[in-house]
Amino acid sequence: MLPHKQIELKLQAAVCAVLPDADVSAVLVRPCDPKFGDYQSNALMSLAKARKINPRQLATDTLAKLDVSDVCEKVEIAGAGFLNFRLKNSVLAQTLEAAARGEHLFFSQAATPKTVVLDFSSPNVAKPMHVGHIRSTGIGDALQRTLRLLGHRVISDNHIGDWGTQFGKLLLGWKNILDRPALERDAIAELERLYKIINAECDANPARLDEAKAELVKLQAGDAENISIWKEMIRLSQIQFDTIYSRLGVKFDHALGESFFNPWLGEVVNELLAKNIARESEGAVGVFSDGSQPPKEDPFLVNRDGEWAADPALVRKSDGGFNYTTTDLATVDYRLKTWSPNEIVYVVDDRQSGHFKKLFLIFGRWKPAAAKTTKLVHVGFGKIMGDDGKPFKTRSGDTVKLGDLLDEAVERAYKTVCEKSAELPEAQRREIARVVGLGAVKYADLLPNRQSDYIFSWDKMLALQGNTAPYLLYAYARIKSIFRKSAETANIQHPTPNIQLAAPEELAVARHLLNFGLTLEAVADEYRPNFLCNYLFELAVHFSRFFENCPVLKAEDAATRDSRLALCDLTARVLKQGLETLGIETVEQM
RNA sequence: GCGCCUGUAGCUCAGUUGGAUAGAGCAUCUGCCUUCUAAGCAGGUUGUCCCGGGUUCGAUUCCCGGCGGGCGCACCA
Known part of the structure; x- marks a missing residue:
């Protein structure tokens, strides 16, 4: 069990001992500002408030029943009644060692699966x-x-x-003005053309609208010809969907249409x-x-x-x-x-x-x-807006097709890869561009709080600095680079790692790793993937600081080197797992 | 008109049961590549959390009233 969870359970038990009738489900332990500790609980203040008792007194009473000395330094009561917990360095190291042995990756399975x-x-x-x-x-x-x-x-x-009034118009179009060669070239474009023409005709001419309605009635009544055309339209559309989903790596268990x-x-x-x-x-x-x-x-x-x-x-x-x-x-x-x-x-x-x-x-x-x-x-x-603050459209005012959008993202990423890593072979540059481009689009979409509109910007998502997919992918690639170098170097072995955390940058990475599971749970509870985006960005920032300040392969001694290698590996695994959870692939080199 | 959403740094946005001195990126200025990828790091500057009340130990967060923006309001989905 992760340390914060142990603290939380013990705290809940302690609160129960002091206030037997209290609902402790809201007594939670959360990460906090490092200057106060690793974790904090502010639950006692709301409990005290509901009971009109002195919060600091409640904290003192609770603390008397609380023994977390196996995982924490001395617990502190602060401010109006906060409890601040600081993990023992040894516990931090042990948790990381267990993860390095593959026993967990800083999250656990839900106690009651839904x-x-x-x-x-x-x-x-x-x-x-x-x-x-x-x-x-x-x-x-x-x-x-x-x-x-x-x-x-x-x-x-x-x-x-796959059902609805639009099929009356589509059927009418299919029967009257279908361009077969165009359908074979680009089925969706042709179907869209049919719809637009017939729709305009219907707007202008009520008789035409009646014709469309008649086609719809026939379809709904099971008319063999209309059913077969309708099925063909679905088949052609499904090809388009499958192409896009396969590019995006999205899978469904079912596709039960209307x-x-x-x-x-x-x-x-x-x-x-x-x-x-x-x-x-x-x-x-x-x-x-x-x-x-x-x-x-x-x-x-x-x-x-x-x-x-x-x-x-x-x-x-x-x-x-x-x-x-x-x-x-x-x-x-x-x-x-x-x-x-x-x-x-x-x-x-x-x-x-x-x-x-x-x-x-x-x-x-x-x-x-x-x-x-x-x-x-x-x-x-919310909606996706253009940089003019209006719904995102092409220059000519059309809606932006998803396929075109992905193409452009990959193409823009390719240009950057060629600038930054000209030495890599063409095929590899293409593959990096694919992962970076698609990842950038997905990440930019998941990063904002989902309920607000956001402004779509190529420059922001692919600028390759700041809180973007390229930044995260870059951090991952840098770690992988260390391991490539390490493999090239003779005499380096990585036995069961013994993790030692001394430098502040090492500690910061280690502490952050422990919060992966809390973040995943928050994403699941609130249906907000952006929590995970922010977590991964912070992890990458902590890692980059570590990378700058703590030499790994050139560490002062073998023990430090192996410990840091383990820290690198764990960071890489969490980054990869986290990005994968956002639907974003990783590359070993970029 | 009514309802829903929204208003946080110059710009784009975070802000997890109400919690401590409100954060990040961009932009801008200054340093750092004979040392594991500089798509990086370190540091400087940046606020009426739209306005006004209320609830309380404490409000960007909850409630009420304004103002600004977006969206939705019977046979489309």
């Missing part, structure tokens, strides 16, 4: 994947990797947009009607407020000119068609029945938060028992 359905990426058939998809795909994949690393069971499901849930939509609506959760209104069927919460917080109500008016979630249109709320409900039901998850997590643009609020409330009314055991979570994120 089953989590992760819904992310969700591109649309017949449309190019664009820059917006990087967010859902990257964040979702990082969460998938983090949860799995911590021992949770993850079912990732790509809820592809159409998969078609058979159950009518049933869902009937059930909602039967249970009086939904009712008819203006020919459509919708779920309305049940008055269970104050109007201000009720998403089924909207205030118009001082009056509270209904703002229902429609589940069946007046023409008999279904809405995406219906599909999402059928999807929830399927997931419950198939995987019995503890959580279903949707990694979707924040703009859809209203939809999810309604969806989750309907779920609670529709499946009250399941709602007690399964938590639905919307992990939202």
